Amino acid sequence: MNIEELEQIAESVRLENAKFDHEINVCMGTGCLSQHSDKLRDALTAAAKASDKNAFVRRTGCMGLCAAGPLVLIDPEETLYQHVNASHAEEVVASLGGKPVAALQCDLREHFDQQVHVVLENSGHIDPEKIDDYIARDGYQALVKALTEMEPNDVIKQITESGLRGRGGGGYPTGLKWGMVAKAGHDLKYVICNGDEGDPGAFMDRSVLESDPHRVLEGMAIAAYAVGASKGYVYVRAEYPLAVARLTNCLREARRRGLLGNNICNTPFAFDVEIRLGAGAFVCGEETALIASIQGQRGTPKPRPPYPAVSGLWGKPTLINNVETFANVAPIIRKGGKWFASLGTEKSKGTKVFAITGKITNTGLVEVPMGMTLRQIIEGIGGGVPDGHTFKAVQTGGPSGGCIPNEFLDIEVSYESLIQVGSMMGSGGMIVMDDTSCMVNVARFFLEFVMTESCGKCIPCRAGTAQMHTMLTRICAGSGTMDDLELLVDLCGTIKETSLCGLGQTAPNPVLSTLRYFKNEYIEHIVHKRCPAGVCDIQAPAAAHVDVEVLV
Amino acid sequence: MTTVAVDVKTLVIDGQNVSARAGQTILEVARENSIDIPTLCHLDGLSDVGACRLCVVEIKGNNKLLPACVATVEEGMEVTTTTERLTKHRRTILELLFAERNHICSVCVSNGHCELQSLAQSQGLTHVRLPYRNPQLAVDASHERFTIDHNRCILCTRCVRVCAEIEGAHVWDVMGRGIDSMIISDLHEEWGKSSCTRCGKCVQVCPTGALFDKSKIGSDHPKYPDFLPYLNLMREAQ
Amino acid sequence: MSKLKLATVWLDGCSGCHMSFLDMDERLIELADFVDVVYSPIVDTKEFPDEVDIALVEGAVASVDDERKIRKIRAHSKMLIAMGDCAVAGNVPSMRNPFGPQAILDRAYFENADLQQQIPCVVVPQLLKVVRPIHEFVKVDVFLPGCPPSADTFHTALTALITGAPLDIPALTRFGA
Numbered sequence: 001m002n003i004e005e006l007e008q009i010a011e012s013v014r015l016e017n018a019k020f021d022h023e024i025n026v027c028m029g030t031g032c033l034s035q036h037s038d039k040l041r042d043a044l045t046a047a048a049k050a051s052d053k054n055a056f057v058r059r060t061g062c063m064g065l066c067a068a069g070p071l072v073l074i075d076p077e078e079t080l081y082q083h084v085n086a087s088h089a090e091e092v093v094a095s096l097g098g099k100p101v102a103a104l105q106c107d108l109r110e111h112f113d114q115q116v117h118v119v120l121e122n123s124g125h126i127d128p129e130k131i132d133d134y135i136a137r138d139g140y141q142a143l144v145k146a147l148t149e150m151e152p153n154d155v156i157k158q159i160t161e162s163g164l165r166g167r168g169g170g171g172y173p174t175g176l177k178w179g180m181v182a183k184a185g186h187d188l189k190y191v192i193c194n195g196d197e198g199d200p201g202a203f204m205d206r207s208v209l210e211s212d213p214h215r216v217l218e219g220m221a222i223a224a225y226a227v228g229a230s231k232g233y234v235y236v237r238a239e240y241p242l243a244v245a246r247l248t249n250c251l252r253e254a255r256r257r258g259l260l261g262n263n264i265c266n267t268p269f270a271f272d273v274e275i276r277l278g279a280g281a282f283v284c285g286e287e288t289a290l291i292a293s294i295q296g297q298r299g300t301p302k303p304r305p306p307y308p309a310v311s312g313l314w315g316k317p318t319l320i321n322n323v324e325t326f327a328n329v330a331p332i333i334r335k336g337g338k339w340f341a342s343l344g345t346e347k348s349k350g351t352k353v354f355a356i357t358g359k360i361t362n363t364g365l366v367e368v369p370m371g372m373t374l375r376q377i378i379e380g381i382g383g384g385v386p387d388g389h390t391f392k393a394v395q396t397g398g399p400s401g402g403c404i405p406n407e408f409l410d411i412e413v414s415y416e417s418l419i420q421v422g423s424m425m426g427s428g429g430m431i432v433m434d435d436t437s438c439m440v441n442v443a444r445f446f447l448e449f450v451m452t453e454s455c456g457k458c459i460p461c462r463a464g465t466a467q468m469h470t471m472l473t474r475i476c477a478g479s480g481t482m483d484d485l486e487l488l489v490d491l492c493g494t495i496k497e498t499s500l501c502g503l504g505q506t507a508p509n510p511v512l513s514t515l516r517y518f519k520n521e522y523i524e525h526i527v528h529k530r531c532p533a534g535v536c537d538i539q540a541p542a543a544a545h546v547d548v549e550v551l552v
Numbered sequence: 553m554t555t556v557a558v559d560v561k562t563l564v565i566d567g568q569n570v571s572a573r574a575g576q577t578i579l580e581v582a583r584e585n586s587i588d589i590p591t592l593c594h595l596d597g598l599s600d601v602g603a604c605r606l607c608v609v610e611i612k613g614n615n616k617l618l619p620a621c622v623a624t625v626e627e628g629m630e631v632t633t634t635t636e637r638l639t640k641h642r643r644t645i646l647e648l649l650f651a652e653r654n655h656i657c658s659v660c661v662s663n664g665h666c667e668l669q670s671l672a673q674s675q676g677l678t679h680v681r682l683p684y685r686n687p688q689l690a691v692d693a694s695h696e697r698f699t700i701d702h703n704r705c706i707l708c709t710r711c712v713r714v715c716a717e718i719e720g721a722h723v724w725d726v727m728g729r730g731i732d733s734m735i736i737s738d739l740h741e742e743w744g745k746s747s748c749t750r751c752g753k754c755v756q757v758c759p760t761g762a763l764f765d766k767s768k769i770g771s772d773h774p775k776y777p778d779f780l781p782y783l784n785l786m787r788e789a790q
Numbered sequence: 791m792s793k794l795k796l797a798t799v800w801l802d803g804c805s806g807c808h809m810s811f812l813d814m815d816e817r818l819i820e821l822a823d824f825v826d827v828v829y830s831p832i833v834d835t836k837e838f839p840d841e842v843d844i845a846l847v848e849g850a851v852a853s854v855d856d857e858r859k860i861r862k863i864r865a866h867s868k869m870l871i872a873m874g875d876c877a878v879a880g881n882v883p884s885m886r887n888p889f890g891p892q893a894i895l896d897r898a899y900f901e902n903a904d905l906q907q908q909i910p911c912v913v914v915p916q917l918l919k920v921v922r923p924i925h926e927f928v929k930v931d932v933f934l935p936g937c938p939p940s941a942d943t944f945h946t947a948l949t950a951l952i953t954g955a956p957l958d959i960p961a962l963t964r965f966g967a
Binding site: 281298302303305451452453454455456457458459460462463464465466467470471487490491493494497498499500 | 624
């Protein structure tokens with residue numbers, strides 16, 4: 001495979017598409033599929049066949065606006081329909097070339113126009129399982145370019161220059177990580193794609209894997225070339241069956257085209273990828289736990305150093321990056337590091353995909369340049385809080401992050417700024433809460449999550465999160481005391497400072513951040529025995545205490 | 553006589569200038585110099601897992617606390633092993649352990665010989681501020697010689713490691729996650745029906761009364777884990 | 791100097807701590823120069839006095855009666871000392887916690903009773919669902935672990951508390967000592 005061949009394929013796809021007057025793209029991401037977009041596609045296909053219109057129906061990945069699904073995009077008119085079901089099929093087909101079906105039309109200019117799609121540029125436009133579709137949109141050009149025109153060091157240089165940072169949460173500079181693995185002297189090295197996305201309300205990686213899996217594979221192959229690895233693993237949750245199925249298919253396609261395997265693009269470079277299914281443990285997103293899991297061991301983290309870059313999978317130097325990180329690689333190589341660095345802020349470059357959920361009008365997946373304010377994302381792109389309620393807080397970074405209140409909505413989204421306000425970037429989940437959410441209860445929810453997801457290896461995380469959960473439950477039930485609160489804060493300090501891995505070290509964050517901004521809610525529960533949001537069920541004080549003469 | 557070049561690192565532990573070989577852990581070097589760092593999951597002769605977090609120390613210039621059992625020495629490192637912050641954390645960790653399961657020292661076979669109990673004393677813990685969890689846990693007395701009482705287990709995994717690394721039987725392992733983690737024999741068989749070789753090493757390395765010898769009565773059950781380094785030395789010598 | 795008022799109380803415990811307290815033997819007489827025992831299972835006072843300087847409490851809080859008592863004691867005492875592992879940590883009485891009070895009553899009054907199987911319900915106070923150490927109910931000033939704390943521990947600790955000398959409890963005693 002070389003550039004000419006890629007262009008031939010792209011040209012043939014374009015010719016094929018040009019045969020049709022209209023393209024009917026049906027979103028078949030998990031969100032829309034759950035609303036039977038597969039039946040819709042069949043109905044549309046049948047309707048198109050039966051009609052005199054020259055239309056072609058394509059299955060695509062996620063179009064982003066999951067709340068409005070199933071979605072249908074008509075090209076070249078760029079008409080977007082929402083909440084379409086099979087019964088609308090004939091109407092939609094009949095309208096082709098004429099006036100769009102007004103009742104179904106989704107006009108959300110604001111939602112789409114403010115976004116910048118780099119990672120998601122193909123999502124919703126290509127059939128995720130057709131490698132030719134991907135190639136027609138410049139797919140695999142970056143790999144061919146890297147292999148035929150660039151030295152491994154040049155690749156790393158471009159990545160470093162781009163300023164790309166790990167999209168899994170920590171924000172470690174990707175170029176630096178690649179450089180470390182490249183320098184590690186060993187004949188056998190590994191590349192691992194971390195697709196163990198597990199935060200509540202996060203589905204960025206899932207969508208990328210489902211909508212544009214080749215993009216991830218291309219990123220991994222480029223990374224492997226840069227660091228000198230010959231074997232890759234995609235670690236993906238078994239709860240993502242669609243992603244697994246599409247990945248499996250894509251691996252086969254890529255091998256058939258000679259884009260994976262031996263002598264890729266007629267060079268000596270060999271690289272192949274294997275899928276490993278995670279059993280759904282959140283902690284396996286931690287790189288040492290993930291490695292243990294791939295090795296068939298209990299998914300528990302190990303103390304670092306040694307870092308995986310030095311001693312990782314089977315003790316060999318290993319590069320681990322997140323799905324979204326790999327998805328950013330191909331455009332950087334194609335367009336250059338400088339182009340990527342022109343997006344975003346000084347220290348946080350490029351774009352970030354966010355999954356916006358909770359009390360928000362436009363639930364779904366968005367991609368915005370770093371540096372956009374939270375307000376723009378939530379009120380502009382997200383459409384604000386629905387049903388006349390008022391915004392209270394947004395949780396970023398999942399259970400490891402924190403709640404950000406209204407007063408900080410104008411901060412620019414970047415790794416540093418989010419940490420400054422007591423939260424973190426995380427993998428990109430954004431849960432919006434309105435005045436019907438009790439912040440103590442929210443903290444308790446996240447603590448329950450980390451408590452059950454703790455691996456149980458180190459004491460502060462194993463027993464500490466359980467104790468925190470007990471205390472928060474007490475406070476929610478109205479039986480907490482101010483001493484409990486003090487103890488809770490104390491415990492947060494120990495868990496944060498002494499836990500073995502990131503899960504434990506960040507487990508107290510939801511409590512600390514809600515305490516920082518919503519302490520009054522804790523006090524209301526403890527002192528006045530009432531839940532301001534009306535969420536917690538606080539019973540009247542137990543009768544047994546009433547007859548005690550003197551209470552302390 | 554030939555001399556072997558040794559990569560020597562000099563560092564400061566608690567204000568004391570000490571020298572160490574490259575690759576040594578802070579804990580090893582501290583103990584060689586009679587500086588005590590509390591540990592629970594660490595045991596000389598077994599691999600280190602860095603799980604109990606009691607041995608965390610402060611390193612000058614590093615905001616993070618490092619577990620001394622796995623952190624290796626570096627040239628010019630300045631280590632502090634006892635500070636108010638560390639003592640507070642160590643006490644809290646011990647409190648977490650005492651509150652996690654049912655540790656009733658007065659009726660335990662290991663009363664007076666228990667590492668958890670003596671750590672509480674040495675770290676100045678007089679009471680547990682956290683609410684006791686009081687879980688209902690099993691006691692497996694199916695083995696003809698030994699008993700495992702999960703009420704007293706602190707999940708240090710010394711038994712797991714000694715069985716896998718030294719005895720080579722790998723009878724013990726950990727089941728479940730988080731607060732529900734449990735030590736199990738084989739695939740959660742009764743200990744008496746498991747592939748146990750009856751060597752008793754796990755009993756000797758258990759820091760509490762979770763694993764004990766049925767022939768001992770009352771609290772007359774001191775344990776002797778010191779055989780491990782000796783055994784390893786003898787095996788290496790062969 | 792007027793003598794300090796000392797009270798000792800027995801909640802859910804075995805009285806072992808009181809025995810050990812008495813094991814101070816002749817040192818009790820020395821102690822009597824500094825304190826008056828105003829309330830104790832070993833003296834005749836029926837009501838807890840209004841103003842007590844030092845209250846030594848043995849036993850965990852296991853019944854509604856214990857809870858009522860400990861709150862009253864706290865309200866009327868300047869210094870509250872948790873005496874022994876039951877008061878400090880729950881100890882043996884708390885071993886029923888994983889099973890609950892009903893299971894314990896059934897075992898004691900039905901399964902193991904030969905005659906007149908019945909669970910006492912008059913006069914005796916109702917059991918709490920879980921047995922807890924006293925500091926989970928009221929503020930405790932000094933913790934003296936041990937099962938029981940030794941007579942020497944009592945002597946050293948009380949002398950220090952009376953005279954205001956420094957007191958290093960972990961050097962004296964431990965859980966289960």
